[in-house]
Amino acid sequence: MLAEELGLHVSTVSRVLHAKPDESHRAASKATVERVRRLADELGYRPNPHATSLRTQRSNLVGVLVPRLSDIVLATIYEGIEESAGEHGLSTFVTNTRDVPEVQRARTDMVLARRVDGIIFGDAYADAEFLREVAARGVPFVLVSRHAGDYPSVTCDDYLGGRMVGEHLLGLGHRDVAVVAGEPYASTGIDRTAGFADAYAEAGIEIPGHRILHSRFDARGGHETTARILADGEPPSAIFAVNDFAAIGAFGAVRDYGLRVGADIAVAGFNDTPLAAELPVPLTTVRSPMHEMGRRGIDLLARLLQGEQVRSERLRPELVVRASTDPRA
Amino acid sequence: MLAEELGLHVSTVSRVLHAKPDESHRAASKATVERVRRLADELGYRPNPHATSLRTQRSNLVGVLVPRLSDIVLATIYEGIEESAGEHGLSTFVTNTRDVPEVQRARTDMVLARRVDGIIFGDAYADAEFLREVAARGVPFVLVSRHAGDYPSVTCDDYLGGRMVGEHLLGLGHRDVAVVAGEPYASTGIDRTAGFADAYAEAGIEIPGHRILHSRFDARGGHETTARILADGEPPSAIFAVNDFAAIGAFGAVRDYGLRVGADIAVAGFNDTPLAAELPVPLTTVRSPMHEMGRRGIDLLARLLQGEQVRSERLRPELVVRASTDPRA
DNA sequence: CTGAAAGCGCTTACAG
């Protein structure tokens, strides 16, 4: 440690630098404390975190696994995580797993090899199979975006969001509707679809199985799946895509089919990404607190690392009506 | 190190684990090598990287600074970086700087405090002022996406891309055009605008200053700036927005103004993000090799860390014509 | 009030 031009022992300096403001007197004399502090920030001294980790057996590092960072939803959640991590004295690093189980496993091993104190999974499979293994290894972790099993998670109330869309479309008189439902292993798509279907069921309308199709979460996935829906007999009068990208892909498919979004067929998405409002036909969608989800996620993990008990959180969504479902909007 | 149930000294084990396949005989006897290796992967042994870093004075860590990860362009570049980093035995971590100089400085300090071996900047200011400081500190770094000064960089040939759009619009007969030019400090926007303007200049058309407006790089920025262009006298017949998000924002502004993209006014973007093709009016844009940029960026840095000399790379863009400029497309 | 020792888990040059 460079601060030995003070003629002090490392241990003294270390003590000073670690003392809480109010008990610095236990570390060294007032004069010494003063000198150490001054030189430290004059030199911009920063303890070597590798040495600290080695010594304290705590890295203050957390690994974050996401399906892909190029998905703006996850990127935004990660921004929240990173932002709040600093406030807890934690450093984070993200990695993409593309929702591929072998990659999830490999990346988990990688972050563990880097001796993280905990993990945030943004790519949980609803079956929680892999998570059980991780839990069995005693690794502290938290889920964001998707929930699974009883593991601590911070999610949007996706079921409620799906209901909101269902009730909205019902209110507009749509009775023949279809769902671009996302991947079958993600609680987001599952819950949004369930909430939507339940709203219809309560109105006495059972959405038939062939109207609910799984899909990838990106624009191309939404396009392909919507094209299949449109190719299947009479087109529905409304489509609920469980995220905005899939909805934008639905726009493309509707366009190719020769129909106009909003005028001929209603389309709704989910997440209210920044693009939704800017589309030529603005997209009706459900605002989910992505940033907040990230912040709360790391907060939860920080508390877990302190040994506290934590409870899952479910954040409230909000319906945003635009012209893609309601021309008057 | 746990592998001492072999009854061997740590140093022997370490030697074995670090020997290249062909010279393992210099590390230990054949039998010992065998035993060590077997137990190591039976136990999934992974050396503690903090200890290794401390000892070797090399962290194999690289810090990546980007304006924001929720910008799909940067997120995709980062995916390329992360992918290729593994092949070089490097680990990366990203952080957002929001293009704010104080944040860039703070985050640079932060990654340095974590003892990275090098940095990749995706947020370089064209004036290179801050980069000169970093270089003066002797930190190895590489730029991606934007270039600045003579520092090693991997970028798209943005000037050429801008030219391509200019020539395309000229070919379609557009003479009164406007540019949503992006932030004045980013080489991407600067070069794309310059290439575009030069194409027009060579055709004898000087684009007037009030037709070239700076803007934020996101959808809202594109919207606001386009609205200003449209409010300023007779609308141009075509708009070049220097990235796809700004172009999508331009879509929104054109729509609000009561015009139709493609039919009444041509709009072109840049980057060919996955959404471009899916828009209700598909977007003409320039494909830039984002993923590849990331891969090459970390390759360059890896070579720099080996002490090699490196040269900047400029990757070739490709024009993708769609209906937003050409209804026949 | 301050120093000195021990030790976190490695790697490397050296000794035997």
Add this chain to the structure above:
DNA sequence: CTGAAAGCGCTTACAG
């Protein structure tokens, strides 16, 4: 062929 020592930069309980 293998062991033992030194040391990377810290922190912490202990001694004086």
